[in-house]
Structures are given as structure tokens and as C-alpha cells.
Amino acid sequence: MNSNCQSLAEKSVSQPVCIVGLGLIGGSLLRRLTAAGYPAFGWNRSASTVQQAAADGMDVSGDLSATLQRAARENALIVMAVPLFALRDIVSQIAAHAPQCPLTDVVSVKVEVLRIVQEAGLAATYVGSHPMAGTENSGWGATDPALFENATWVVMTGGADDVTARVRDIAVAAGSVVVETDPVSHDGAVACISHVPHLVAEALSVAAVTESVGGGDTALRLSAGSFRDGTRVAGSAPALVRAMCEGNRDAVLPVLAETIGLLQQSYRELSTEGTCETLVEAGYAAHQRYRTVMNELGR
């Protein structure tokens, strides 16, 4: 018991973390780990983000090469926290400056990230991960050290044990609950519970401003909670939504087809029989199952 505590205490002060990209996820993680006593440092491309983060007491830099060289010297766990479209460039910089460092990422797709990491020859030290947390806001001002509290943090199976342990360690330090799965299962799941819901929110938003079907400013003025919540994530930065959905295209397309098919069936039933019973009953039952799972998780 005593040695366990000692080992945890040692770990928390001896194993540095280097966060590459200080947007909502990376920035929130840097704030959380710093507050938890980790020797955590980070890099961001934007000078204003670096200034804001430094003003908040973070150990940050705008020099990527120097940051990665420091990570290599200190054997830091490198956390790639940039959007998918920026990842290939970051991976090649890591391969150049810190190829031996344990490596993870917090990108919302896993098959494509693994492919990029493999192509750069970094697969042996890589264990992908994905904290299931976020908001529709972005930038340093939106960061929140409590963002990951009680969230699920998905860690990929099959990686090297020591890297896996370090990834799990930061997930737990961030307040999350670790769930392990493989990249293909992960990508199918997030297509269902995040990526397609984002696309659907975009479509609902567009329909509500389409005057030919009753949309427009008057309709928006009448809107209440169902519209606000159903379209909230359409307020996300378009580049980030595109990066998620396009980077997970192979998993998104079947889920999108399934969703369209369900709506088409309901359209036919409503137009020919005057009822939407089939979809509404199935949707309610599915939502009850979701509530059961959430209750089991205490959420």
C-alpha cells in the first residue's frame, strides 16, 4: 500500500507531459495537469494563445522544434492535440525531433490517426486516446481544467504497456474514467454519438432558415429548448466539424445512411398513413436504453 502510494507520487512528479496544440482540449488538459502538479508544458502555433496561456501561469512556447527537443530530453509523454488536418505536419516534426518519446493524441478519430503515425514510423511508441468531452467553443478562452471531470476517456488497446500506462495516468489525473477499445470500434461509435449528430444539427439549422418550408427569422424567434439543444453543436467551428467527419468518413457514411433511411421511412409513414408511430416509439425505446447506460455510469 505504502509502495503503491509512493510510486503514484513519484509518477505524478517525475513524468512530464508535452501538449502539442492548446485549443479547447489541449489547453484544458494543460491547465488540469499543471494544477495536478505535473511538469506539463505545451506549444501552440498562435502567438496570442501562447501569451494568454503564459499569463495564466502555463509553461508554454511558440517554438515547436524547441518544445519537441525538450520533450525528447525529458522523456515527456507527447499529447498531440491539434485538429486532424494539422496532424501529419506535427507527426513529421515529432519523428524528426522526438522519435523515442511515448506518444498519444486526443483527436476524435482513431483509424486515420493510427495510419498517419504508422506511416511516420512512430507506431511502436504510440497509443491513441480520445477524451469524450468538449463544447461548441474553441480557443484558450474556452479552456476549462474541469472539462474532463467524470468524462469517458477512450484509450486504444494493443499498445506498449508502458505507454498505455502513461496515457491512462493523465486520463485519470484529468478526472476521467478510462474505457479501452480498438480504433475501428471507436470510430463507429463516435460516428453514431458525435459526428452524425453534428451533421444533423447543421441540417436542422439550415432547414430552420429556409423560408420555402416555414423557416426564417420569425421561426427562429419562436424557437425554444428543443431547437437550442438540437442544434447547439452547429455553433462549432466549421473546420473542426469537417476535420472530424471527413477524417472518419468510412465510419460516418453508414451511420448517416442509417439516419437518412430512418427519416425517409418516417416520411413515407407520415405521408401515407398519417402517423410517425414507428420512428417515435423506436426512438423513445432507444433513448430509454441510453438513459439506462448513463444511469449505470452515474451521469
Place this chain on the structure above:
Amino acid sequence: MNSNCQSLAEKSVSQPVCIVGLGLIGGSLLRRLTAAGYPAFGWNRSASTVQQAAADGMDVSGDLSATLQRAARENALIVMAVPLFALRDIVSQIAAHAPQCPLTDVVSVKVEVLRIVQEAGLAATYVGSHPMAGTENSGWGATDPALFENATWVVMTGGADDVTARVRDIAVAAGSVVVETDPVSHDGAVACISHVPHLVAEALSVAAVTESVGGGDTALRLSAGSFRDGTRVAGSAPALVRAMCEGNRDAVLPVLAETIGLLQQSYRELSTEGTCETLVEAGYAAHQRYRTVMNELGR
């Protein structure tokens, strides 16, 4: 100024309100008006609701004929607050017991309600309305006198001035902001901002439990805010969702077709060109417009 104040004060103590149906909307309104000093009374079919409401100090009854006869004696404004599928029966009872009373409703469709009221010969005293507020919960336990605070309360144009004034009066007393429109415009708007969002939430819920596309309990366990908010209203009672969508079929179908069409276009673009730029950019722009309208309303 003085006479205005006097007239408002007189109005608030002299003009009774009879609420028929004490679910989430009707029950919340009864609680609010009672707290505001209105001589407000109500009826509900369920004995347990009547008991709970009476225990909370409300003036309630389970006898519809007696309640409507009292409304006729006291010249109460009758507020029909039952689901659309129960409305025809209520309207015929009103025609039998209180045909001279000023009449409104708080149902979420307006063309179909107007048709039912016209068929019963009650159109001259009727002014439809719709408070844009609610939650996915139902029953007396879910009622909340603050439910309508700062909400939009839609009142139909073209009705008798004295009835319109009494409907506006309770909307303002409930804390809402009155917006006037006609039944066809209203129904198109709510198809866009409520009914189709409900159907879409049902479809997202079903897709997320469909194992062939990556759904199921593991997917649900990974879910976070985007799924919770995007599917919240799929937790609504199926009978209520069906009543809204089926009762507004003529307006729902074009909006549903538009939404399906947008998703199909995005499916094609993502599968052939690898991008979902068109939908995501349009959705973000539409959401910005929604935010602008909400900001103007101070929400």
C-alpha cells in the same frame, strides 16, 4: 395612467381562467396564474393529478361538466391544455356547457385546432395561442410556475379583440413575451424549430443503438454532450411527440423532406469528394443567424 393601472388591477382580480388539462403546460400555467392572484381553476382527467394539484393549493376538479359550467357562470377564459388527440372531445364538452366563454388553447399546432373549433361552432370566441416552452418531462410533478418566464407566447391574429386581450393578458402574467402570427405561419415555423427536431432526435437515438453501424451500449457509454443534447427530446412521451407531428403533418412533411435532402446531399459530397464542407458551412452560417436573433431577444 391612473385609470390604466386601475383597469389592469381590476382585470387581474376579476377575470377568471379555467384550465382544461393539467399536464406540464396547463399545470404550470395554473400554478403561475394562481400565484399571480388570478381566480384560476382547473380540471384534469386523472384523479392522482387532481389530488396532487389540490395538495399544492390549486383550485381543481376531476368533474369536467361541473368545471365548464362554473366557467360559464364566471365568464372564465377557457384554456384548452390537452394533447391534440384529446381535443375534439374537450371542444364538444365546451360547446355543450360553456359555448359563450372566451376560448384559447396551448396546443403546439394551430391549423388543426382551428379546424376542430370551427367545426364545433366556437370560432367566434376562439383565439389560439402557443407558449414556446416545455421540457421532455410530463405530469404534475414536472410542472413549474417559472416555465414561461421570458418565453415567446404566440397569439393568433384575426380574433375578437376582447378575447385576444384576455389571451395576451395571461401570457404576460405568465412572464412571456407575446408574438402574433397566423396559424399557417405558426405551423410552418414550429415544424422547423420543434417537430422535425423531435423526429431527428428519435432517428439519432435509433442509429446509436444500431450495432451494424457501430452503435450499441459501448457507443452509448462513450457519448458526451453533443449526443445528450441532440437527442434530449427523444425522451419525450411518444404520444405527445406523435400528437404534435401527426397533427401538423402538412407543415412537417416539407421540412422533413428539406432536412433529408440536405443530409443526402452531404452524404453524396462526403462519399464522392471526401468533404462535408457545403452542409457544415451552411449550418454554421444558419446557426450564427439563430444566435443573432436570440441575442436580439436577450436570450
